[in-house]
Amino acid sequence: MQVQPYLNFGGRCEEALSFYRTALGAEVETLMRFRESPDEPPPGAIPPGWDDKVMHASMRIGESVVMASDGGCSEEAGFAGFSLTLSVADPAEAERRFAALADGGRVQMPLAETFFAASFGMVTDRFGVQWMVIAMKPG
Incomplete structure (x- = not known):
């Protein structure tokens, strides 16, 4: 069993992945954009301009894997109550x-x-x- 953090960056995931590559030596193992989903999203589920946003990514930082996304198609990201x-x-x-x-x-x-x-x-x-x-x- 593992517990892995999943961070939602509210539209800035690709920028965050690039930052963590430089700052921490993170290696992106998986990156899937909303446009690459094999399923057709429900109408209105993905705002205009979000096709190239990150639906799911995983990055290895040392021995750990952190998962990330642009989130639920929201421009807001909030990271509170944990480190x-x-x-x-x-x-x-x-x-x-x-x-x-x-x-x-x-x-x-x-x-x-x-x-x-x-x-x-x-x-x-x-x-x-x-x-x-x-x-x-x-x-």
Whole structure:
């Protein structure tokens, strides 16, 4: 059994996938656009101009898979009440990934050593996704 996050980007999924490729080294494994659906959508289900939007995508970030979409054909994306945790090998990688996620985003807690981690910080990226970046202490 697995639990995998599924993020709906409200029309900005392709931009988000590109951002995560650069910021986190994400590899897009699957990408299907609304126009590629084998089923005819009900009338009015897809707004005009959404044929090339992302109906479903999956991306591998390290050993994890995160799924994504432009969502239910809405221009609004809201990511509240959860964070994605990015566990990295060391403080140098934490700094690099944290800075990349913070580009165009907002830092809630700058990276710093804590009693539980060699480096830990919290950031909301430019799409509103909240991240906790952590490099554990050795041993």
